[in-house]
Amino acid sequence: MSLDSHPTDHAPFASEQDFEACRRLHRTYGTTYYFATMRFPKEIRRRTHAIYGFVRVPDEWVDNPGELSLADRKQKLDEWRDSLHHGLEGVRPAHPVMRAFVDVVREAQIDVREADLFLDAMEADLDVRRYATYDDLRGYMRGSAAAVGLMMCDALRADRREDIREGAIALGEAMQLTNFLRDVGEDSTRGRLYMPLEDLDRFGVTEAQISAGQVSEGWRALMQFEIDRARALYARSDESIPYLPSEMRRAVRLARELYARILDRIESQDYDVFSKRARTTTLEKLAVAARYSLVRP
Secondary structure, three states: OOHHHOOOOOOOOOOHHHHHHHHHHHHHHOHHHHHHHOOOOHHHHHHHHHHHHHHHHHHHHHHOOOOOOHHHHHHHHHHHHHHHHHHHOOOOOOOHHHHHHHHHHHHHOOOHHHHHHHHHHHHHHHHOOOOOOHHHHHHHHHHHHHHHHHHHHHHOOOOOOHHHHHHHHHHHHHHHHHHHHHOHHHHHHOOOOOOOHHHHHHHOOOHHHHHHOOOOHHHHHHHHHHHHHHHHHHHHHHOOHHHOOHHHHHHHHHHHHHHHHHHHHHHHOOOOOOOOOOOOOHHHHHHHHHHHHOOOO
16 A cells, blocks of 8 residues: 555644654664664654554564463554555544654655554464574565665665665664574563574574573584675665765764674674673764764765
8 A cells, every 4th residue: 555545635633742752762772773863854854753553563563462361462563654655645643652653654754664564573473483494584574674774765765776775774773683583582582583594493502501501612603604694784774875865964974984893892702692781882873873974075
């Protein structure tokens, strides 16, 4: 379903309080990305917070369900999707985050099919726990990561050229892979593994070793292989950043560098992502941001 199929003549749904709810979610859960996106112009920050809120709310239902049953989570995802489409048809959403997101979809002419693909990925997380090949994992990331990158392209008023969109997809996948590598131990406690099984076999790593948090030579080799894959994606995304609107480039480059530095941290921890979380410090974020403030966008 395209955005053009919906009426566009209704008044905005969201209040400033609704957008503030999105901002608080972003600040609480997306600290690195929030830090970088605060360098966007005010209008773009507002859009970014709304997109983040849209993806964060269902992600919490899936990953941190509390007492929600599997059926409850599926129902909530269905209701979230229905609220989106009803909102685009002119029905005021009940949830403040959805009110903000629907307004941003209309304002930025975001293709709602990308939002649907993201929700497809959230539904997959309820049932799919393993990915046999990297191609299989990329199919999941098309919704969980690439779709978000493409929504952000529209939010940033980027040209819809194919090379720019390919760069956004590459950056989304790079950031998602970085998250997978950083959080592999945490995901294991949820019964999920986002490393392709073909890669585990290649380096002689078993799921039992991951569950036990064992840092073996095979594990180090596997992690370096995945880190190199992520870095190649970051490099591909770099080719497209210069074609973004000039006032957007600095924040995108900052987000890209801060995420990529998580890979450096994993290496410096000898690939131990089980006993400590790989993260950039506040001082490091400030230093990188200061450096980018001195260069041309």
